[in-house]
Amino acid sequence: MWELYDELIDGIPENIKIKRYVSGNFWTVVESDLGVGVAGTARVITRPPTGRFSIAGAPLKQAAELSKSWNLVEASIGVAALNSYYNSPEIASQNGTLFSEGDDRLNDPYIAYRNFARGKRVACMGHDSTPIDSLLKDVAEVAMFGEQTGAYPLAAVDYLFSEFDLIYLPCYSEVIKSLPHYLELGKNSTVVICGPSITMSPTLFKYGAFDMAGLVVTDPETAFESACGTAIKKMFAAGKKASLRRGEIRSLR
Numbered sequence: 001m002w003e004l005y006d007e008l009i010d011g012i013p014e015n016i017k018i019k020r021y022v023s024g025n026f027w028t029v030v031e032s033d034l035g036v037g038v039a040g041t042a043r044v045i046t047r048p049p050t051g052r053f054s055i056a057g058a059p060l061k062q063a064a065e066l067s068k069s070w071n072l073v074e075a076s077i078g079v080a081a082l083n084s085y086y087n088s089p090e091i092a093s094q095n096g097t098l099f100s101e102g103d104d105r106l107n108d109p110y111i112a113y114r115n116f117a118r119g120k121r122v123a124c125m126g127h128d129s130t131p132i133d134s135l136l137k138d139v140a141e142v143a144m145f146g147e148q149t150g151a152y153p154l155a156a157v158d159y160l161f162s163e164f165d166l167i168y169l170p171c172y173s174e175v176i177k178s179l180p181h182y183l184e185l186g187k188n189s190t191v192v193i194c195g196p197s198i199t200m201s202p203t204l205f206k207y208g209a210f211d212m213a214g215l216v217v218t219d220p221e222t223a224f225e226s227a228c229g230t231a232i233k234k235m236f237a238a239g240k241k242a243s244l245r246r247g248e249i250r251s252l253r
Helices: 004-012 060-068 070-084 091-093 128-133 156-161 179-185 220-228 232-238
Strands: 018-023 027-032 036-040 119-123 141-145 166-170 190-194 211-217 239-245
Touching: 004 060, 004 070, 004 179, 018 070, 018 211, 018 220, 027 070, 036 211, 036 220, 036 232, 060 070, 070 190, 091 220, 119 156, 128 141, 141 156, 156 179, 166 179, 179 190, 211 232, 220 232
Parallel strands: 119 141, 119 166, 166 190, 190 211
Antiparallel strands: 018 027, 027 036, 211 239
16 A cells, blocks of 8 residues: 555655745645645644654655654655655656646646536545536536535445546545545546645556646745645645646546
């Protein structure tokens, strides 16, 4: 189960350092020599911390290893560290991630897949239902999984995921370690992972993701201000919606 995390960690060069970081109520932000990465902050402490080093000034690769920690606050720092490399403008561009100044609606995961979803079965895990209600429910049969009223409990994914054509996973699943399992369950579906926490690396294609719909931070100060405050949605103003896809959406059947 660790293979996905190990490959992401191994891809980070040894010579990149962390400049600063913050672990806020909603967001964790790490700035390295290369860029800024974001992760959703875990709300539970769970296991004791494992990192016995000062994160500021540490090698980025060392901090990224915390993504495997079962102290989930620590794991949020590790995923943000991964993202400060892979989701930086430089590496994101090299890997073929789509992001640009101007209108970024084509990288919105609900707008982009609206036509593909038409007449199909769609599963959405742990998402805010607002964009789903407005963009998908009129064209597709949509099932929610999570704690929302009327949703299937999370335990149902092991029984039902194979029945869906399109699956939306939350980026937070990378922090809590459920991502490899969910990708395996959705291996016969088109899987889109949504949100700023997802690491936009082609490595995830190997494990079953079709699209990582994340965030490339272009305004570090806004990212840190958002993490230090309580305006959870302000984080999206710190960069550009981005998408790393395995292929063209119109080629899907």
